[in-house]
Amino acid sequence: MALSLTSCGGSEGGRSEPEKLRIGLLLPEDQAARYEKFDRPLIEKEIARLTFGKAEVVYANAKQNAATQNAQVDTMISGKVDALIIGAVDSKAIAGAVKRAKDAGIPVVAYDRLAEGPIDAYTSFDNEDVGKIQGNALLEAVGNKTAKDGRIIMMNGSVTDPNAALFKSGAHSVLDGKVNIGKEYDTVEWKPQNANTNMTAALSAIGKDKVVGVYSANDGMAGGIIAALKAAGVSPLPPVTGQDAELAGVQRIVTGEQFMTVYKPYGPEANAAAELAIALAEGARIDELINQLVDSPTTENVPSILLPGISVTRANLRATVVLDGVYTTDEICTHALRPACEELGL
DSSP: OOOOOOOTTOBTTBOOOOOOOEEEEEEOOSSSTHIIIIIHHHHHHHHHHHTTTOOEEEEEEOTTOHHHHHHHHHHHHHTTOSEEEEOOSSTTTTHHHHHHHHHTTOOEEEESSOOOSSOSEEEEEOHHHHHHHHHHHHHHHHOHHHHHHSEEEEEEOOTTOHHHHHHHHHHHHHHBTTBOEEEEEEOGGGOHHHHHHHHHHHHHHHOGGGEEEEEESSHHHHHHHHHHHHHTTOSSOOOBOOOSOOHHHHHHHHHTSSOOEEEOOHHHHHHHHHHHHHHHHTTOOOTTTOOEEEOOSSOSSEEEEEEOOEEEOGGGTIIIIITTTSSOHHHHOOGGGHHHHHHTTO
């Protein structure tokens, strides 16, 4: 996507040097590696590129605390930022802070998660489709007959994250009627240790020999789930899904411990957030940037940019996360993983 804006005094075909903008960037947590490793630096880099290095990014991470994030918004308002990019910890709890920003004349871009309140724009992935990708991969891995005879465990994300509900809905649209769901959990705060506890309870309730597959909404939880399966002596491991293409998840795919992940190219999402924030800060139109209108529980027809996810298995690791430069083969292929990497041509 290319942002085509002209500031005051600009000329046709390019931007004059803009006045210094201050863009607030609030990310939700550091449990998933993606926010600090990918999202933050990518957004900062794109904002610098679009403003010729003349913009300041004011950053804060709420570390999964909704009250902290609300206070961070108030600090940004007091600091008179020109626009806010918010990855909400809790989509409902942030609504009041979004309204305070709006009342102060500060436009808000909801990032990755659809925040409530009077947001001006939203960018994320097509999250229901992500759930469908995960569900289809799991169904393919276990096979219809096996799925009917055994039990699937569903480990959804946190109820405070609206994306989790969309992943869950997409997965159910594929799995319902084709598998027996033995246990299903909404995992508090997406924490791997909570997923581990839930999986241990599921194995105890159902019996480890009856679990034929596990729907895990992301890679962090997949790690906790697989640890619980190993601790219970489950062998071979059933297929386990994931999301975010975290390095640990990719390495588990290499070894065969995790079946798949959903790779969401963070560059386009970060670029979209940067473009939207700068456009809104400068009072420019964003019509040509958006590709959908999305309704939140509080705001209809939110201008949005939604992007597709990609299923990653052992078969296409090289063609996705390696080819795109997310990880080098040296990062993936530690000494212990070299035999498995060689099998995959890595």
